Amino acid sequence: MRGGVSMVRKVLVANRGEIACRILRACNEAGLPSVAIYAENDASSMFIELADEAVLLTGDTIGETYLDQEQILAIAKSTGADAIHPGFGFLSERADFARAVGNAGLQWVGPSPEAIEQMGDKMTARITMRAAGVPVIPGEEIEHEDEADALAAIEAASHRVGYPLLLKASSGGGGKGMRAVHAPEDLIESAKGARREAIAAFGDGRVYLERLLTGSKHVEIQVLADRHGRTIHLGERECSVQRRHQKVFEEAPCATMTSELREAMGQAAVAAAEAVDYEGAGTVEFLLAPTGEFFFLEMNTRIQVEHPVTELVTGVDLVREQLRIAAGEPMSCGPLMMRGHAIEVRLYAEDAANNFLPAIGPLAVFRPPEGPGVRLDTGVREGDEVTPNYDPMLAKLIVWAPSRHEALQRMRRALDEFVVLGTTTNIRFLRELCDEHEVITGATDTTTIDRIWPNGWQPTVPRAVEDMALMAAAVAESAGLHRKQSMASTGGQGPPSPFETIGRRFP
Amino acid sequence: MHHQFRSPEGPIEVTVAKQGDEWSLGGLSTTVMADGRLRIVGSDGGISFGHVAKVGDVWWVHTQGHTFKLERIEPGATDTDDGGGLTAPMPGKVLDVLVAAGEVVSAGTTLMVLEAMKMEHRIVAASDGVVMAVHFAAGDQVEQGVALLTLDES
Numbered sequence: 001m002r003g004g005v006s007m008v009r010k011v012l013v014a015n016r017g018e019i020a021c022r023i024l025r026a027c028n029e030a031g032l033p034s035v036a037i038y039a040e041n042d043a044s045s046m047f048i049e050l051a052d053e054a055v056l057l058t059g060d061t062i063g064e065t066y067l068d069q070e071q072i073l074a075i076a077k078s079t080g081a082d083a084i085h086p087g088f089g090f091l092s093e094r095a096d097f098a099r100a101v102g103n104a105g106l107q108w109v110g111p112s113p114e115a116i117e118q119m120g121d122k123m124t125a126r127i128t129m130r131a132a133g134v135p136v137i138p139g140e141e142i143e144h145e146d147e148a149d150a151l152a153a154i155e156a157a158s159h160r161v162g163y164p165l166l167l168k169a170s171s172g173g174g175g176k177g178m179r180a181v182h183a184p185e186d187l188i189e190s191a192k193g194a195r196r197e198a199i200a201a202f203g204d205g206r207v208y209l210e211r212l213l214t215g216s217k218h219v220e221i222q223v224l225a226d227r228h229g230r231t232i233h234l235g236e237r238e239c240s241v242q243r244r245h246q247k248v249f250e251e252a253p254c255a256t257m258t259s260e261l262r263e264a265m266g267q268a269a270v271a272a273a274e275a276v277d278y279e280g281a282g283t284v285e286f287l288l289a290p291t292g293e294f295f296f297l298e299m300n301t302r303i304q305v306e307h308p309v310t311e312l313v314t315g316v317d318l319v320r321e322q323l324r325i326a327a328g329e330p331m332s333c334g335p336l337m338m339r340g341h342a343i344e345v346r347l348y349a350e351d352a353a354n355n356f357l358p359a360i361g362p363l364a365v366f367r368p369p370e371g372p373g374v375r376l377d378t379g380v381r382e383g384d385e386v387t388p389n390y391d392p393m394l395a396k397l398i399v400w401a402p403s404r405h406e407a408l409q410r411m412r413r414a415l416d417e418f419v420v421l422g423t424t425t426n427i428r429f430l431r432e433l434c435d436e437h438e439v440i441t442g443a444t445d446t447t448t449i450d451r452i453w454p455n456g457w458q459p460t461v462p463r464a465v466e467d468m469a470l471m472a473a474a475v476a477e478s479a480g481l482h483r484k485q486s487m488a489s490t491g492g493q494g495p496p497s498p499f500e501t502i503g504r505r506f507p
Numbered sequence: 508m509h510h511q512f513r514s515p516e517g518p519i520e521v522t523v524a525k526q527g528d529e530w531s532l533g534g535l536s537t538t539v540m541a542d543g544r545l546r547i548v549g550s551d552g553g554i555s556f557g558h559v560a561k562v563g564d565v566w567w568v569h570t571q572g573h574t575f576k577l578e579r580i581e582p583g584a585t586d587t588d589d590g591g592g593l594t595a596p597m598p599g600k601v602l603d604v605l606v607a608a609g610e611v612v613s614a615g616t617t618l619m620v621l622e623a624m625k626m627e628h629r630i631v632a633a634s635d636g637v638v639m640a641v642h643f644a645a646g647d648q649v650e651q652g653v654a655l656l657t658l659d660e661s
Contacts, residue, residue, distance in 0.1 A: 196602070197627060357596050358623065360651070364560035364567065388598050388623060388651075416572035421560040424576070431572055461573055464549065468535065469575040470512065472545050472557040473566035474521040475530045475537045477579060478508040482561035484543065 008083040008107055008327040010035065012076045013051065015087030016066060017379035017390065019303070020047035023085050026319040035079045037072060039065035041389055046379050053079055062389075066090045069097050073104050083107040083326055089391070092302040093120050093173075109326040111225075111301050115276040119299040123170045123208050129296045132275035134268050137287060137295040139210035141170075147195065150205070154191050157209050158184065164212040167191055169198035169205075173300075175245030176201045180212055213287050215445050218242070219254050219294070220285040221269035222310045224321055225278045228330040233266035234314050235338050237306055240444040241433065243356050248426070248449075249433060250306040251343045252313045254288075255404060255442020265294055266336075272299055281307075281322050287446075305346070305396065308377060312342035312400040341407040342400045345415070345430045347378075349392040352429035353458050358392040361385075364422030364485075369414035373400045373407075386423045394425065404442065408434055428459050511580040512566075518580055593630055593656045595649040599623030603645055610638045612658070619643075619655055636660040 012035040013023045020036060024047060027034040036051035039059070048054040055075045057065040065071075067090060076084060084101050086092035086109070099113040110116070119125045123141040130136055140157040144150040158165060158181075167190055169177025177198030179190035195205040218240045225231040238254035239247040253262075269284035276299075283304045285297040307318050316333045325331055349359045366382040378395035380386070386394065399414055401407040415431040436452055438444050449457075476482070508525075511518045523530045523537075530537045534550025537557075545557035547570065557570040568575045603620040606612060612632045619630040619641075639657040643649055 193627065200622065354596070357628065360597070362562060364562055365558055365569070367558070419558045419569045419574075421558060421567035421569060421574065422562045425574070428573060459573070465571050465573050466575070467533075468547050468549070468555060468557065468570050469568040469573065470519060470521050470577065471523060471530075471532045471535050471537055472547065472559055472568045472570060473512060473575070473577040473579070474508070474510045474523045474532070475539065475545060476559040476561070476566055476568075477510055478523055478525070478530065479539050481539065481543055481559060482566075485560060 008032065008323065010079070010081045011083045011085055011109070011323070012037065012072070012079065012081035013047075013085050013087065014066070014072050015085075015090055015092075016042055016045065016047055018377055018393065018395065019087040019089075019305075019379075021050055021379050022377055023087060023319055024050040026317070026323060030320060030323055032323065035075070035081045037066070037075055041387065045384070046381055055079065062090075069094075069100055073100060073106075076101075076104070076106055081106070083109055083323075085109040085322070085326075086302065088300075088302050088305060093300075095120060107326050109280065109322050111279045111282065112277065115278050116301045118276045119301050121170055122168060122172065122298055123206065125298055126208070126296070128275060129272060132271055134272050134275075134296045135294065137210045137213065137297065139165075139208060141208045142206065145206060147192075147205070150195065150207070151188060151191055154207065154209065155187065158187055161209045161211055164214065166210045166212045167194045167207050168210060169194060169202060169207050171202035171204040171206070172198060173298075175242075177207065178245055213289055213295070214447060216240075216287040216289050217254065217256070217445050218247075218285065218297075219257075219265065219288045220283050220304075221265055222304075222307070222318070223269050223273045223278065223282050223284060224316075224318070224325070224331050224333070225273055225280065225282070226325045226331045227279060227328055230331060231270050231273050231278065232331075232333075232336070233269050234310050234316060234318075234333075235336060236262060236265060237309055238444070239306060240446050241439070241448050242446055243449050246346075247306065248346050248348075248430065249343070249439070249444075250309055250345075251341065251404070251407070252309040253338060253341065255444075261288075261292065261294075268294070268296070272296065280325050281318050305393075306344050308375060308396065308398045309342040309344045312375070312398060313338045313340060315339070340400055340402045341404040342398060343407045343411050344396050344398040345411065345433075346393055347395040347397060347418075347420075347430070348426045349386045349394050349423050350426050351424045352426040353456070355456060356426070358388065359386070359424035360388055361423035363394075363420065365419055367417075367419040368395065369397070369417035371414075371417075373410050374414050375399070394420070394423075408440065429457055432457070432460065511582075513578040513580055593618065593632075593654065593658060595621065595651055595653050595655055596628065597621070597623035598651045599628070599649060601643045601645050601647045601649060601655075602627065604641055604643070606638050606641065606656070608638050608640050612636060612638060618658075621649070621655075630655055632658060634658075634660045 010033045034051045036054040059065045091097040095113040095116040098108045101108040126136045142153045164182045167179045177194050179194045181190045199205040222234040237252045239250040241249035272284045283300045286294040288294045351357045363384045368376045375398040399410040401410045412434045509522045523532050537547045547555045560567045566577045599621045602622050614634045616632045617629045621628045636658040639659045
């Protein structure tokens with residue numbers, strides 16, 4: 001298929017929620033008919049409404065639904081879809097699925113199975129990158145699968161790598177199967193925990209050790225590659241601000257970036273992509289040390305959660321380019337141009353004041369901000385229920401402004417306008433983050449949150465605002481607003497229907 | 508009208524008075540808008556808007572970029588304490604139980620490890636005490652809010 005022209009006439013989106021909405025909208029804009037697949041517990045989810053067709057997956061668990069390759073391929077066949085877009089998470093980095101899609105005569109929107117394999121196994125990726133001349137973080141790969149052998153090898157390697165160090169699952173991602181170890185006495189318990197989490201999440205307990213580079217920024221380069229011999233980078237995103245190794249605040253460009261460093265990192269990212277004969281959109285993640293040295297972390301062989309910040313500063317529609325490249329067309333973007341500054345924050349249903357514990361509940365009110373420079377990518381709307389079935393990310397709020405300073409001002413304004421009631425979210429945490437000195441100056445690194453709030457975050461609430469809230473609750477109760485709300489939600493109130501009053505009948 | 512809301516420091520008493528369409532409390536006055544939002548005028552004359560929604564007994568309030576959860580204590584209800592019970596913060600699975608009944612633990616000790624949303628959560632003793640009972644074993648599924656262990660705080 002590579003080098004040839006493959007038409008794409010109908011796209012099946014093998015995902016759900018926010019990213020399914022993003023992809024389905026791109027299909028709608030491109031005039032491409034689309035197919036959504038959904039589990040029973042997603043039957044009223046928003047993404048289904050954005051697709052031309054939606055097919056119910058049989059089965060109860062994630063494994064029986066969104067991860068059931070055979071069922072998804074059968075749906076592609078029965079609906080006449082000729083391409084599958086995996087989004088992120090779920091099957092997006094499963095080489096065996098990418099291969100099965102190709103074998104079924106369908107187009108995979110993403111790189112080859114071989115590229116996914118080489119980058120997906122983090123230990124293989126480190127070895128491949130070393131060979132391609134891309135700098136990797138000092139560390140050691142541990143190939144043992146047996147628990148006792150692995151623990152012994154980890155213990156031995158820890159002396160050579162030195163402390164503090166990071167244990168990472170070779171099949172890992174999203175902070176799962178990852179542990180920071182600061183002292184030798186914590187090594188074995190951490191290694192057991194990392195392996196246990198890795199086995200549960202990925203079915204592969206292999207872990208590797210990396211030196212923990214403190215004070216480093218997480219900077220990643222977006223790449224695009226087509227079948228016409230073109231591999232380009234689209235500049236960087238900085239995603240240093242993380243909690244529990246999950247990103248919460250992402251921006252482009254990186255506040256401390258220089259054009260020389262961007263070029264060097266961009267070239268390294270292109271070399272990384274070319275080393276695995278990459279196709280489509282991908283992200284090469286680096287740690288950028290205070291010395292200006294940068295080290296390969298991993299390559300994500302899919303569209304990334306934080307892709308919108310790159311879209312806003314480069315003017316490139318990454319998902320549209322993915323579809324174009326998958327159809328065998330050349331990418332449409334010209335030379336890299338970056339303009340202004342974009343920031344994304346991830347809204348999670350979680351209790352930031354209680355160690356970021358995931359939260360559930362109804363979205364009784366969900367009122368996102370509007371106005372200039374504000375973009376919201378979400379898969380939920382008011383009235384939906386946040387359940388423990390899936391990832392607790394509710395939405396991505398992205399702002400663009402001419403300068404970083406103005407982008408932060410815009411983000412503060414947008415977060416203040418964002419109203420979510422019924423489910424605990426991290427909105428206030430994100431809002432206070434925007435006021436922190438390190439965030440304002442751009443001196444963020446991967447330990448920023450832990451350093452600012454070593455004992456966990458607690459909101460700072462002015463007494464006058466708390467008094468207003470108490471009064472609001474007392475007035476709302478006294479005025480019986482809850483009775484009016486529940487009547488409205490059951491259709492008892494609301495604007496009268498003209499059809500009732502004029503007594504029209506259909507047909 | 509008089510209401511009580513729960514807070515970590517004990518019940519908060521709030522009494523609002525109504526005159527015409529306007530509710531007042533100290534220097535604050537509030538009117539209910541046609542769309543169900545509240546228009547709050549502060550003692551300095553500043554105007555704020557409040558979004559409210561009630562879920563169960565809890566009033567959710569958003570104003571000035573802050574969100575509050577105010578649980579109303581129904582008149583006549585007794586204020587119950589969970590009595591040192593450690594509850595499941597999320598539905599999930601018990602991965603590991605690290606203590607047994609009768610064990611003396613100090614504040615900060617990890618008592619149990621849960622898995623929810625594919626992440627591990629540690630159940631930690633908030634104070635020194637004695638484990639009176641362990642209600643679940645490794646592998647058990649637990650619902651949100653159930654008591655996992657009972658700790659007799661010393």
